[in-house]
Amino acid sequence: MPLLWLFLIVLAIAAAGFVLGRGRALASAGGDARALHSLPGYYGWNVALKAMVPGFGLLIVWLLAQPLYVGSTVSSMIPDSAIKDGASRSLLMAEVRRTADGLDAAVAQDLITARDAADPDADIAALTDKLKEAGQIVTAEITQPVLTAAQRYRDLNAKGAFAMLIAVVAVALAGAFYGVNEARAEFRARNVVENGVRALLIAAASVAILTTLGIVLSLVFNTVEFFRLYPASNFFFGTSWAPSFSGRGGASDLGVLPLLWGTFYISIVALAVAVPIGLFAAIYLSEYAGPKVRAVAKPLLEVLAGIPTIVYGLFALLTVGPLLVSVFGDEGLGWMQAGTAVMTAGLVMGIMLIPFVSSLSDDIINAVPQAMRDGSYGLGATQSETIRQVVLPAALPGIVGAILLAASRAIGETMIVVLGAGAAARLSLNPFEAMTTVTAKIVSQLTGDADFASPEALVAFALGMTLFVLTLGLNVFALYIVRKYREQYE
Amino acid sequence: MYDAPRSTENTVSTEDIKFECTDCQVYYGDNHAIKDVSVKIEDKTVTAFIGPSGCGKSTFLRCLNRMNDTIDVARIEGSFLLDGQDIYDRKVDPVQLRAKVGMVFQKPNPFPKSIYDNIAYGPRIHGLARSKADLDEIVEKSLRRGAIWDEVKDRLHAPGTGLSGGQQQRLCIARAIATEPEVLLMDEPCSALDPIATAQVEELIDELRAQYSVVIVTHSMQQAARVSQKTAFFHLGNLVEYDETSKIFTNPEDPRTESYITGRIG
Numbered sequence: 081m082p083l084l085w086l087f088l089i090v091l092a093i094a095a096a097g098f099v100l101g102r103g104r105a106l107a108s109a110g111g112d113a114r115a116l117h118s119l120p121g122y123y124g125w126n127v128a129l130k131a132m133v134p135g136f137g138l139l140i141v142w143l144l145a146q147p148l149y150v151g152s153t154v155s156s157m158i159p160d161s162a163i164k165d166g167a168s169r170s171l172l173m174a175e176v177r178r179t180a181d182g183l184d185a186a187v188a189q190d191l192i193t194a195r196d197a198a199d200p201d202a203d204i205a206a207l208t209d210k211l212k213e214a215g216q217i218v219t220a221e222i223t224q225p226v227l228t229a230a231q232r233y234r235d236l237n238a239k240g241a242f243a244m245l246i247a248v249v250a251v252a253l254a255g256a257f258y259g260v261n262e263a264r265a266e267f268r269a270r271n272v273v274e275n276g277v278r279a280l281l282i283a284a285a286s287v288a289i290l291t292t293l294g295i296v297l298s299l300v301f302n303t304v305e306f307f308r309l310y311p312a313s314n315f316f317f318g319t320s321w322a323p324s325f326s327g328r329g330g331a332s333d334l335g336v337l338p339l340l341w342g343t344f345y346i347s348i349v350a351l352a353v354a355v356p357i358g359l360f361a362a363i364y365l366s367e368y369a370g371p372k373v374r375a376v377a378k379p380l381l382e383v384l385a386g387i388p389t390i391v392y393g394l395f396a397l398l399t400v401g402p403l404l405v406s407v408f409g410d411e412g413l414g415w416m417q418a419g420t421a422v423m424t425a426g427l428v429m430g431i432m433l434i435p436f437v438s439s440l441s442d443d444i445i446n447a448v449p450q451a452m453r454d455g456s457y458g459l460g461a462t463q464s465e466t467i468r469q470v471v472l473p474a475a476l477p478g479i480v481g482a483i484l485l486a487a488s489r490a491i492g493e494t495m496i497v498v499l500g501a502g503a504a505a506r507l508s509l510n511p512f513e514a515m516t517t518v519t520a521k522i523v524s525q526l527t528g529d530a531d532f533a534s535p536e537a538l539v540a541f542a543l544g545m546t547l548f549v550l551t552l553g554l555n556v557f558a559l560y561i562v563r564k565y566r567e568q569y570e
Numbered sequence: 571m572y573d574a575p576r577s578t579e580n581t582v583s584t585e586d587i588k589f590e591c592t593d594c595q596v597y598y599g600d601n602h603a604i605k606d607v608s609v610k611i612e613d614k615t616v617t618a619f620i621g622p623s624g625c626g627k628s629t630f631l632r633c634l635n636r637m638n639d640t641i642d643v644a645r646i647e648g649s650f651l652l653d654g655q656d657i658y659d660r661k662v663d664p665v666q667l668r669a670k671v672g673m674v675f676q677k678p679n680p681f682p683k684s685i686y687d688n689i690a691y692g693p694r695i696h697g698l699a700r701s702k703a704d705l706d707e708i709v710e711k712s713l714r715r716g717a718i719w720d721e722v723k724d725r726l727h728a729p730g731t732g733l734s735g736g737q738q739q740r741l742c743i744a745r746a747i748a749t750e751p752e753v754l755l756m757d758e759p760c761s762a763l764d765p766i767a768t769a770q771v772e773e774l775i776d777e778l779r780a781q782y783s784v785v786i787v788t789h790s791m792q793q794a795a796r797v798s799q800k801t802a803f804f805h806l807g808n809l810v811e812y813d814e815t816s817k818i819f820t821n822p823e824d825p826r827t828e829s830y831i832t833g834r835i836g
């Protein structure tokens with residue numbers, strides 16, 4: 081709550097600064113806005129920026145730094161003797177934090193006074209009871225060192241928060257003061273605001289890039305960790321996927337090939353459904369359909385893209401699976417044992433991908449210049465000849481891009497596979513058998529109580545990395561194709 | 571699909587009239603773009619359509635090979651006789667018609683294919699070549715007649731889009747010729763070209779006159795005077811005057827024609 085207040089205070093300082101800066105600039109020009117270098121509002125924004133940027137900057141840095149500082153100070157004051165066998169310092173620190181939070185909550189509920197909470201000679205047993213009464217989860221008995229540490233922890237945090245309040249407000253005020261002082265007619269406020277805007281945009285872009293980098297790095301580190309525990313050659317070339325779970329003991333087989341094969345097979349089936357249907361739909365919509373049909377049909381098709389994949393999964397499980405079984409199962413052709421199969425997941429995933437292919441292709445086909453079509457009609461070509469021989473070749477790079485995009489969606493899809501394709505990792509050519517994919521296995525390796533130090537859990541990161549490299553490769557390939565054709569045709 | 575008869579035995583008109591258009595009207599929705607136009611276009615002649623922007627030259631030209639069929643709002647009335655056969659007759663297949671009445675557009679629009687495939691496009695869809703050698707011959711002949719053979723003979727399989735603007739336009743003319751049309755319609759074929767390329771295309775048009783009836787829309791009166799034998803002046807959707815080119819440019823009858831060619835309207 082104080083944080084929100086602090087935030088509002090800085091905003092208020094900025095707002096006041098805006099008004100003051102604007103007014104001062106106008107006054108310095110004798111009330112004539114034309115005599116100013118920049119529009120009056122820019123002087124206001126200059127002040128607001130000078131208050132907000134240092135204020136919020138300091139706030140963020142402080143919020144990041146304070147827990148680190150408090151944690152290390154408190155941790156260093158706990159004597160080694162207080163740490164029980166089998167427990168580590170970090171476990172003890174967690175308890176200290178819990179106790180401190182408990183004290184906070186208890187004080188907030190008026191169960192104990194602030195003075196009692198900070199009393200170094202407090203009766204530990206009574207305090208524990210009070211905390212339990214306050215609904216706080218306190219493990220076992222609080223020991224004296226833990227209590228002392230928790231009290232110190234609270235003390236430091238409270239002081240820190242107060243110091244932060246003072247510092248942030250001071251910095252914001254100083255910035256605003258400086259900005260107001262600058263607001264004179266010849267000051268180039270417009271350029272300062274321009275730089276501010278640019279910095280904001282750069283910051284947004286950096287956050288996106290840094291996050292990506294962070295994700296990739298965490299993938300890489302955990303993958304390296306995994307390969308330390310499990311031989312890479314067995315992972316990449318193993319043809320069997322049989323993780324053993326903790327408790328059962330024994331070594332696991334963590335070969336990625338069956339999973340990759342499942343991913344590949346299901347994606348191929350999905351693309352075999354989505355590409356022809358999507359492309360033909362796009363051709364119909366862009367070349368044959370009248371404006372009225374188009375206005376209705378295109379959004380309808382795009383609704384498909386808005387359906388959550390879990391709903392597609394249900395559709396696979398409850399409708400498509402049983403339907404396929406009734407045709408290909410024991411009553412019919414006898415090829416299929418159960419509803420969950422490559423075919424089920426592939427068909428449903430294909431339906432999901434139709435709008436990706438059709439919507440993009442439709443835009444691309446529309447972008448082919450009318451002059452191309454006129455040229456072809458002018459030579460006596462029919463509409464389908466024109467589409468086949470002129471429009472589609474001209475649109476090809478874009479269409480390939482759309483298909484590859486759909487392919488990376490297919491590779492990354494999880495829900496439909498979990499519900500439609502089963503969970504068995506298998507290397508088989510029969511599309512009516514259950515198989516599973518990389519993504520589905522990532523989920524199953526990490527759900528339940530996974531021990532994050534075991535290869536059975538860490539393999540998820542290696543799988544994620546494999547998937548990442550695959551889709552990245554696919555995207556690079558797509559870009560390459562698009563470029564190549566561009567060069568040729570432009 | 572019904573094939574339009576290619577024979578012209580039943581025609582009564584003299585053989586040097588190619589197109590005979592009477593009382594033609596074109597509407598784009600409520601916009602009456604062509605009003606009561608009647609014109610006779612001769613064979614083995616270059617006919618120029620001139621007039622200020624938006625007066626309907628392109629519209630009328632596009633009526634002659636039914637390219638307006640591709641525009642939903644366009645409505646066409648009147649009779650357009652090609653060799654005595656009404657091209658808007660239900661028996662006539664517009665696709666067949668366009669093979670007979672070729673068209674070259676304002677902006678060069680080579681297909682994103684090789685030079686060879688650009689030329690071979692028409693012959694292939696109409697099945698004009700019996701063999702690969704036959705097709706090679708058609709391509710070479712068309713490129714020669716398009717006056718571009720010498721420039722591209724060493725790179726027939728390079729993309730047509732890689733040529734210069736003037737070369738692209740001559741390629742498009744050669745492409746139109748390859749289907750052996752009887753009439754060639756050109757809509758401002760030189761407006762995107764530099765003077766040298768323009769001169770080359772004009773020279774080509776003059777040569778084409780020996781075999782085809784050529785109708786050219788142009789903004790340049792000098793060009794009309796240089797390449798055409800007959801000139802039609804359009805104004806606000808009306809055909810104001812249609813006569814020998816020399817007569818139009820030296821001794822026009824209508825005051826509007828005179829104002830236009832002396833630069834007072836347009």
Ligand SMILES: Nc1ncnc2c1ncn2[C@@H]1O[C@H](COP(=O)(O)OP(=O)(O)O)[C@@H](O)[C@H]1O
Nearest residue numbers: 598601603622623624625626627628629630641
């Ligand atoms: N596709 C079209 N849709 C609607 N109106 C059109 C279309 N093409 C041309 N027009 C209209 O028809 C008239 C004649 O146009 P156009 O034949 O292109 O003139 P020009 O070629 O002589 O400059 C203009 O008023 C133009 O606005």
Ligand SMILES: [Mg+2]
Nearest residue numbers: 627628629757
């Ligand atoms: Mg025009």
